């Protein structure tokens with residue numbers, strides 16, 4: 001940790017003083033201190049208290065440093081070899097779904113070990129603005145949520161809401177709470193246009209009609225509407241399935257959802273809803289049969305499961321740095337295809353016996369990676385809805401393909417923009433050719449060398465670049481990492497515990 005903050009602050013003070021046309025003595029007089037003290041401060045040789053900084057700023061009529069504001073960056077020194085063990089944290093995508101689902105419950109919801117990430121923070125801000133009480137209970141990241149008798153949807157914090165995609169999952173729970181309300185447009189990663197139409201189609205049988213007005217969705221709910229036939233999702237999407245589930249959970253009667261996503265976050269939501277007393281058959285399949293309740297008022301505890309995408313990120317970290325590490329608490333059901341493909345590429349690893357996650361349902365294993373010589377797969381790599389290679393895991397195969405011998409094609413048919421961001425690996429020495437907006441060709445192996453890169457506005461590609469920086473020779477800088485913190489808790493610090501050399505810094509302003 002060698003950022004010379006004192007030196008930087010000193011330089012800022014000197015230039016502000018000179019800008020004002022003052023000598024060191026004049027500043028010293030204004031501060032009732034000595035000229036030699038000012039000299040030491042300007043040279044970065046003296047620790048300055050916050051109070052002193054404020055006084056200097058006042059004397060020079062300039063705000064010298066704004067603390068905590070502005071973007072956060074990472075400085076990475078490489079190449080690194082990692083070692084040791086790391087636990088996978090609970091998933092962002094279950095976390096946000098469960099926060100929305102807590103709106104179904106009039107009672108107290110306690111979620112155990114929630115990922116303390118920016119995406120969750122934004123949703124907490126949104127919930128607070130609607131009058132929902134939330135609080136972190138302890139250092140284990142247990143989170144308590146208590147909705148008010150009347151949810152103030154109109155009071156919603158638009159700025160926080162617009163920064164997350166998950167806001168769309170308020171529709172399912174809120175349609176039972178209000179007959180007429182507005183929600184800001186969903187945000188999240190900039191991956192190109194992401195449709196909300198399947199959500200509207202899925203929720204229409206519950207009486208919901210949504211009109212897109214300027215900057216927000218205007219939702220109107222018809223009284224006494226109820227699904228009379230199975231709801232057939234037009235896409236097997238994760239959040240759309242969750243919306244349909246949440247709408248069905250507060251509908252007294254049985255709803256059948258077909259073409260449902262059986263993916264990890266949906267399973268977590270189903271297990272939680274079961275704890276709330278909602279009956280659900282077919283968890284983990286594409287047909288969910290839900291018998292809801294007209295009111296839910298229980299004090300409930302639930303432990304969301306571990307994040308398969310974080311597990312994949314850590315596997316990629318080990319592979320790109322040629323390291324042997326143990327990744328604990330891997331939800332194996334959701335990483336099997338990725339591992340099978342990696343094995344085909346020559347990756348060797350050991351897998352422990354299975355054990356249960358804290359929710360008592362999800363199967364976990366520990367994986368120990370071995371240093372392996374990888375080659376490209378014979379066929380292109382493409383994602384599919386679960387059970388298929390997870391779309392959020394596809395970007396990690398870019399950095400893996402870059403260290404494998406041969407040519408690999410990645411085909412991201414899902415998102416309009418995400419593959420494009422992978423070409424940023426070229427700045428570190430990767431040979432990544434964009435064939436069209438959905439396909440990239442990667443030639444490996446790569447001699448990585450450090451560079452300065454601004455995070456692309458998409459979580460997974462940003463992490464992919466960080467991982468390549470771990471393997472890059474020299475110093476790299478990754479700018480504006482909010483996008484990473486949106487989905488990962490303390491990633492840099494946890495990689496450092498495995499031996500990485502990543503420093504966090506901000507611009508002093």
Ligand SMILES: CC(=O)N[C@H]1[C@@H](OP(=O)(O)OP(=O)(O)OC[C@H]2O[C@@H](n3ccc(=O)[nH]c3=O)[C@H](O)[C@@H]2O)O[C@H](CO)[C@@H](O)[C@@H]1O
Pocket residue numbers: 093096165166193194195234235236237238239240265385391392414415
């Ligand atoms: C909060 C959360 O849980 N976010 C996840 C969720 O977002 P979410 O459920 O919001 O995903 P989207 O609805 O944006 O779907 C992703 C894309 O896949 C397309 N699509 C999806 C299913 C399908 O059967 N056919 C199809 O074409 C959609 O049109 C869209 O372009 O699922 C995405 C796809 O797994 C993940 O990347 C996100 O991390």
Ligand SMILES: C=C(OP(=O)(O)O)C(=O)O
Pocket residue numbers: 165166187188189392459460487
């Ligand atoms: C696309 C992602 O997230 P979101 O749906 O929150 O934008 C992701 O997790 O990679």
